[in-house]
Amino acid sequence: MLYDIHSTPYKYKFAQHSIRISKESYRDGVNKCNVIKRVKPDNKFIRTSNPRFVPGTKTVILKNGKILNEKGEFILGNIVLKNGLIHDVGTNPIDEEDAVIIDVKKKYITPGLVDMHSHVGVASMPFLIGSIDGNEITNPIRSYLRAQDAINPSDPVIRIIASGGVTTSLVLPGSSNLMGGEGFVIKMRPVDTLSVDDMGINANIDPEKERTWRWLKMACGENPKGNYGPIGRIPSTRMGEAWLFRKTFAEAQKLKRKQDDWCKAAEKLSSDEQLNSYFPEELQLESLVALLRGDAKLNVHCYETYDIEAMIRHSLEFNFNITAFHHALDAYRITEIIKNRVKNNITIATFSDYWGSKKEAFQASTKSPKILADAHIPVVLKSDHPVTNAQNLMYEASKANYYGLDEHLSLAAVTSVPAKALGLDHRIGKISKGYDADVVVWDSHPLTLGATPLEVYIDGIPQFNTSSSVLENEISKQIPSNNINASIPKSNFTRKPIKSRLTSSLVLKNVGKVYVDKNNIIDTTSSTQGEISVIVKDGIVECIGINCIEPDHISSYEVIDLNGGYILPGFVAFSPSLGLSEIIKESSTTDGVANPVSNPDNAEGLIYAIDGLKLGGKHLEAAYKGGVFTAVTAPLSSTSPLSSRGVFVGVSMAFETGAILDYPEPIVKEHVALHANVGAEFKYNTIPTVSGQIALIRKTLIKNLWQDNIFGRAARGQIPFVIQTHNKDEIASLIRLKIQVRKNGGNLNLVILGGTEAHMHAAELARHNISVIIIRPRPLPMLWNIRHALTGAPITNATGIDILHANKVMVGIGVQISGDERNLIWDAGWAAINSKGIISEKDSLGFISWNLEEILGLNRRDRRLMKGNIANFVAYDGNPFDMSTRVKVIAGGGKNEILIDPQQD
Template sequence: MTKYNNVNQQVKNAFNKKIPNLKKYTTIFLALVIFSSLYTIYVVHYTSFSRKSIQYSGGISYETYKYGWSKCEEIKRIKPDNNNIQNRIKNPRYVPGTKNVLLKNARILDGIGGDFIGDLLLKDGIISNIVKFEDDDEKRRINVTDDTVIIDLKKKFVSPGLIDMHSHAGVDSWPFLRSTDDTNEETDPLTPFVRAKDAINPSDPAIRIISSGGVTTSLILPGSGNLMGGEGYVIKLRQVSTLSVEDMGINYGINPEEEKEWRWLKMACGENPKKVYRFQNRMPTTRLGEGWLFRKKFEEARNLFRKQNDWCDFASKLSSTNEQLNSPFPEDLQYDSLIALFRNDAKLNIHCYETFDIETMIRHSLEFNFTITAFHHALDAYRIPDVIKRANSQITIATFSDLWGGKKEAFQASTRSPKILADAGIPVAIKSDHPVTNAQYLAFEAAKAHHYGLEEKLAIASVTSVPANALGLNHRIGQITIGYDADIVVWDSHPLDLGATPLEVYIDGIPQFDTPASVLTNFTKKKNHSLERNVDKKNTDNTKERTASSVIIKNIGKVFVDEDTIIESISSLNDKNISIVVKDGLVECIGTNCTNAIDIITSNSPEVIDLNGGYILPGMIAVGTSLGLVEIDQEAITSDGFSPIIIDPNSEDRVIKAIDGLKFDSKPLNVAYKAGVLTSITAPLSLSVINGISVAFKTGSHSVIDSDGTIIEKEAALHVTIGTLVKNDHIPSVSSQIGLLRRILLNALFKSPLRNIYSKVARGLVPLAVYTHSKDEIASLINLKKQISYHGGNLQIIIIGGAEAYLLAEQLSRYNVSVVLKPSRPVPDLWTAKNVLTGSPLTNITGIEILIKHKVKIALGVERTAWTRNLAWDAGWILTNSKGTLSEKEAVALVSWNLEKFFNLNRNKLNQQGLHVGNIANFVAYDGNPFNLHTKIKLVAGGGKKDVLIDPIQD
C-alpha cells in the first residue's frame, strides 16, 4: 500500500510540475473520445432502422462474433458457376469397383438435339468418351481396358437418364398408408422451413419402379397443400447399400468450393391451399388471403435479409480486431430457405395453374426481388406467354402432357400447351407429379406432348436437358456429353414410341437391372410394318375441324368390322382399295366394290377422305369413368351427386340409376367423342357398397330423349365396390360387404320378382360389376358366384380394377369371370394391389400377359376421365409389349366388342350400329395404325351425332 501511495504521489508531481500542458492535452483527448462515442451511437441508432440493435460496445463474445463473421464471409463468397465446370473426370457418386462399360453402335439421342450413331464409354461414373460415326468413319473405336464390359447395341436407342422435376416419391410412398404420407405439413399455410429430405423413404417401392422407366433423377418436393410447402431434395434413383437419403442426394460428395450446392423450394397458389385451410376455418380461404400471406412472409424474410447485410456491412468497417458488436449475427431458422432464395442460392418451384395466379406470383417476385425458376402444372400458362416473360429471369413451365379437368383451374387446359409455349421461346419440361401420374411412364408423357405438336427434339429435351437446366444441374445430367454423369438409358425402341421400355438403365455408370449383355445385343421388339415409327406426317396446324352429312372414305388399309370380320387391303390399285360410304349417318357400303354407292352420293358433293392406308376401328367404349355425371370432379355443382348408402337386402327401390342423372354436351364428353370413344358405360357415383345401375349411352348425344338411340342399354350392370374404400359405420368391414351382397342376391333369388334388379343380377340377366383389386376379395367373389349357382342362380361377374387378378387367372377362366383392367398398367399404390407386376425390365411378365395366357376374358377400363381419349393407346401399349401373345384384332377387342359382350350391349336390336351396311355409322378412322403414337384421328362417325366429324381437334 505504501509503495502504491509513493508512486501515486510521483505521478501527481510530474503532472503538476514537469508537464504543465498535460491537463490541456487530456481535456482535448477526452473530448475526442466523447465525440467519437456520440457519433458512433448516432450512426448505429439513427442512420438505419435495421441497425438499431447493432451497438459497438463489446457486448457479445469473440466466438459469437467470429461465427457471425464466418456467415458474412459465406454470404460474400463468390459461389462456383456450374455452367463453367468442364473436364469432369470423375463423378463424386462413383462407387469403387464399378466396371467400365462400352456401349457400341448406339443410336444416341443426346438430349440437346443430337441424333447420331456412335460408341459410348462409361467410366468412373461419368461419360468418359464418345465417338460419333460419320458415314465413312465406322472404323474409329475407343480403346478400353481388358475388364471393360463391351456391349454391341446394334443401333438401339440410347438417351440420357430422364429427369423428373416434380415428384413425391418417397414422401408419398406406395402402397398408400397413413403412416407413409409425409407430403404436406398442413398445420400452417406457411412452412418454408420443412424439408423433404427429412421425410424421404428410400425403401419406397416406387423408387425402383420409376427407375425401371428410365428416370434416373427426381426432384422430390413437398405437396401443394401449403402456400410455402418447404424445401425439396434432388435424388438419384439408385439404390444404395446404406439406405441413406444423404447418399442418394445429387449433391453427395461434391466439393462446394468447386460446384454450387443448390437448394430447391416449393410453393403453391390457387385452389389447393384454399381448400385445405377453408376446412380449418383459417386464412387463406381466398386468393386474397393467399396474396397477403405470401407478401407478409416475404416481407419478414426480406427484413431479416437486410439486417444480415447491415450486420456484415458494419462488422466490415470496425477499425480494430478487438472491437466487437453488441448483438449476434441476425438469423432465424424458419426463414433460412427464404433467405437462400433472396441470395440466389435456391431454385423456386411454384405449383400454379390459372393465368391470374401465375401473374400474381410474378408480381410478388418483382416486388420482393427474387427469382422464380419454374411454374409447375401451369395448365393455363399457354394463354399468357407475354406475362410470363415479364419476370426478372427465364421461367421454365413444368407441365402435364394431357392431364386436365379434375378441378376448375385445370379445366381450360389444352393439349397444345407445350407446343404453344415452346413456340413462344419458353422452356417446357414434362413431369409426373408422382403418384398423381406414375413417373415410370415419364417418357410416355413426353411422347404424348410430341403427338400434340411439341417438336421431337424438344419432347426429348423436356425430360432431359430442360429439367436439368431448371434444377441448376445442367453441368452434369440431362445430356450425353463427355464429362457428364453416366446416367444412360438403353431403350427397346425410340423413347417417344408407344410402349417404349428401357432394356437397361445406368445410374452413375451402374446397371440397375442386370440385363444380360446378350439381351441388350440381340433383343428386338416384335413389330409389324404398321407399328414402325412414321413421323413424316403433313403439318396439320392449319387443319380445319368440320362436319359432313355424307362422306366417302377411300384407300383404307384395314377395317375391323367386328369380332369375326376384318377387311384388309391387299392391292395398291384404286379399284381394289377398300372404301366406306356414309350417307346421312348410315353405312351405305363397305369393301372394295362401292362404285355404285359412290356414284349415287357423288351428286351431293360429299367430302372425300383419303386415309392413305389408315385403319378403321369400331367406336371405342369407356368403362370406369364419371362421363355424363360429372364435369369437374372437385366442383359439386357440376356433379350428379352420390348415391345413398344401402344396407337393406330389400332395398331395390333405393338403387340409383345413372340414366336419371345424365348431362350431355359437357367438355369431358366432347373430348371422349373426338377421340373415338363413342360409348360410355357410366355407373352412379357412390361411397358405398351398392353403387347403382350403370347406363350405356352415346357420348356425342344431346339428351336422353334423342331419337337416334342415345341410350344403348338402360341397365348395363349393377355396380358394387368391395374393399377399404367403402368401409363406413354401417358396413365397417370387407366381410360385412361380401355378406351384404350375399344376402341381397340370395334374397332376390328366392323372393323377388324377375323385374327386380337384384333378381335380374342373380339370374344372370344383368351383370354384376365389382370394383376391387385384391386377389382375396376376388376369390371371395368367385365363391359367391359358386354359392349363387348352387341355389339355381347364374351370376355374371365383371371385375373392374383387377390389379391382382392374374394371381387367380386359372380360376377366373374356369368360372367365366371377366376382368376390366383399370388402370390398364396397374401399380402397387394400394395395400390391396401390392402384388402387381410392373413389367420389363423389373419383371419378365405382366399380369395381363398371364390373364391372356389363361384365356381370361379381359378388357381395358379408364383410370381417369381426363385419359378417356387415350384408350386406343392403352390397347396399343398392351399389344406392343405382349411379346406376340396378342394380335391387333385382340387389341381392338380390349376397347370395343369384348365390353359389348360383358355388358350385353349387342342385345338391343333397336341400336344396331357399327360397320355393317344399313347400320348407324359408329366408327373412328385413323390416318395410320391407331397403335402408333404418331397416328392422328382423321374422322369420327356416330356416337350420337348424325354428321361425321372430320379432322377433330383435341384441345
C-alpha cells in the same frame, strides 16, 4: 471494443463490462457474411470425377447405339461409362481393358430422364397412414420444412420409376400449403447405406468447386385455400393467399436487410474489434432469405392465369426469381406475361394431357406445350408422382409430341430442360463427356407407344442387370398387326396444322384395314383384287369393300385418302363419371355422390345412373373425338378416384358420347349392370370390414334370388354384377361367392372391375367364366391390397393383362380418371406392343370395344359398319398404335354429322 449496430451513430463501448457475445459467436457471424458475399462457382467446367462413383463399378462400353446428342438428333456412335461419368462419346473404335462391351445394334440411347416434380419417398407406397409425409397441414406457411427429412429410401416405387428410365427426381413437399418447404433432388439408385443423403444429387461434391442449389416449393390457387378455408383459417380466398405470401416475404426481406446491415458494420471494424450483437438469424425464414439472395430455386404449383400473375407480382415486389411454374395448365394463355414481366426465363413444368378434375384444371389444352415452346418459354414435362405414374414419364413426352410439340423439344422436356431448371445441366440431362453416367437403352424409339427401357444406368451402374445378350439381340419392338402391309411407324413426329370440318357424305379411299367386329375384318391381304373403299351418303353406309363404285356427283362428297389407314368401331369407355360429372370436385357440376345401400331389403333405394345423365360438355366431347362412342357409367360413389363409399353403388347406364339432346336417342342401354365395391378402401361406418362387405353381398343376393328386383336379376344372371376390387384374396372370396350363389340356384354373371391382382387367379376366373375389366393396365402398388401389381418390363416379364388374356379370361380395359377416356386406344396398343406376342392387335382392340360389349351385354349390331346402317366408325390415317397417326374421321357416337380431322382442345 464492441459496437452496437442498433444505435445511430455507432457508439464505442468498453469491452470489459459490455460483452454480449463471445468471440467465437462473432467470428461465426463474420464467416456467414463471407459465405453471403462469396462468388459462387459457375459450374462451367468439364468434370473429371463423379463423387457418387461406387468403387468396383466396371467400365461399360455401349457400341453402335443411336445416341441422342445435344442438338436433339440421334447419331450412331459409342459411349464409354467409366468412373461414374460419361468418359467418352464418339464414332471411333474404343478399346478399354476389362470393360463390359455391349453392341446394342442401333438401339436408341437417351440421357437418364429427369423428373422435376415428384413426391416419391414422401408419399411412399403402399399408401399407409404411417408413411404419408408429403404435407404438413398445420399451417399454410411451412417454408422451413425439408423433404429430405421425410424421404423413405426404401420406397419400393423408386425402382419402378427407374424402370421407366427416370434417373433423377426432384422430390417436393405437397401443395396443401402456400409455402410447403424445401425439395431434395435424388438419384433413383438405391444405396447400400440406406441413406437419403447418399441418394442426394449433391452427395460428396465439393461446394467450393461446384455450385449447389436449394429447391423451394410453394403453391397457390385451389389447394391452399381449399385446405384452410373450410376450417375457418386464412387463406380462404386468393386475397388471403396473397396477403400471407406478401407478409412472409416482407418478414424475410426485413431479416435479409438486418443481415446485410450487420455484415456491412462488421466489415468496417478492425481485427481487434467486434459487434456486440449476434448475426441476425431466424430459422423459420432462413430458406426464404436464401431465395431472396438468389441461392434457391423456386418451384410454384400454380394453374390459373391470375394465380400465375399474382405470383409474378410478388416476385417483382420482393425481388426474387421464380424458376418454374408447375402444372400451370393456364400458362399457354398468358405467354406475354410470363415472358416480358420478369428478368429471368421462367420454365413451365406441366402435363401433356392431364386435365379437368377441378376448376383450375378445366381450361387445359393439349396444345399448351407447343404454344409455350413457340413463345420460347422452356417446357418441362413431369409426373407429379403419384398423380401420374413417373414410370411413364417418357409417355408424357410422347403425348406432347402427338399434340404438336417438336420431337427434339419433347425429348428435351424430360432431359435437358428440367436439368437446366434444376441448376444441374452441367452434369445431367445430356449425353456428353464429363456428365454423370446416367443413360437409358430403349427397345424402340423412345417416343413410340410403349417404348420401354432395356437397361438403365445410373452413375454407370446398371439398375436391372439386363444381360448383354438381351441388349445385343433384343429385336426392336414392332407395332402388332394382323396385316403384313400395315403402315410402318413414321419417323417424322410433326404435322402441319389442320382444321376440323363437318360432312354428311364421304368416300374413304385406299383403306388398309377395316375392323367391322371381332369376326369380320377386311384388309389388304384378303382383298388383293382391288382397293378397299367406304362410301357414306347422308350418314348411311352405302358400300364397303373392294367393289364400291364411285358415286355420281362425287364433288358433293368429302373424298379422303387414308393411305392404308385403319377403320375401327367406336370404342366403349367404362368411365368413372362420364355423363354424370363435368368437374368432379365441383359438386354443382356433378350428379352428386350416391348414399350406400346396406339393407338387402332396400332394392328400391338403389340409384340408377340414367336418372342423372347430362349430355354435352368438354369431357364427353374429348372422349368422342378420341373415338369413344359409348360410355358406361355407374352412379358416383366418391369424388376421389382412389376411394369410394359403401358396398352397393347402384345401376350403371350406357349412352352415346356424341349426343347433346335426346334426339337422336342417345341411350344404348338404361340398366347395364349392378355395381358394388369390395376392399379396404371402401369401408365405412355402417360396414367397417371387408368381410362384412362380402357378407352383405352374399346375404343380399341369396335373399333376393327369386325376387323381381335388381338384386334378384343380378343373382339370376339377367344383368351383370360388377364388383370393384383389386386384391387377390378378395377376388378369391368373390369366386367362392359365385359358387355359393350357384349352389342356391342362381347364375351370377360376375365381373371384376379393377383387378390389379386378378392375374393371380387367372385360371380360376376363366374356369368360372368371370370377366375382368382392368383399371390401370400399367399399375403401381399404390395400396397395401395391390402390392402384388405387375409393373412390366424391365422388372417383370409380363403384366396382369398378359396373364389374364393368356388364360382366356374375357378382358376389358376401363378408365381410372375421367379425362383419360380419349387415351383408350393407346392403352390398348400399349398392352399389345408390350405383350411379346401374347396379345394381338385384334385382341387389344377388343379390350376397348367388343369385349366390353359382350361383358356388359350391349347389343350394338345396329352400329356395325355394314351397308344400310348409320355410319358409326373411327378412321385413322395409319395404324392407330403408331403415335404419329391421327384420327381422320369420326362418324357416329350419337351425332348426325360426320366430323373430319377432329382436334382435341
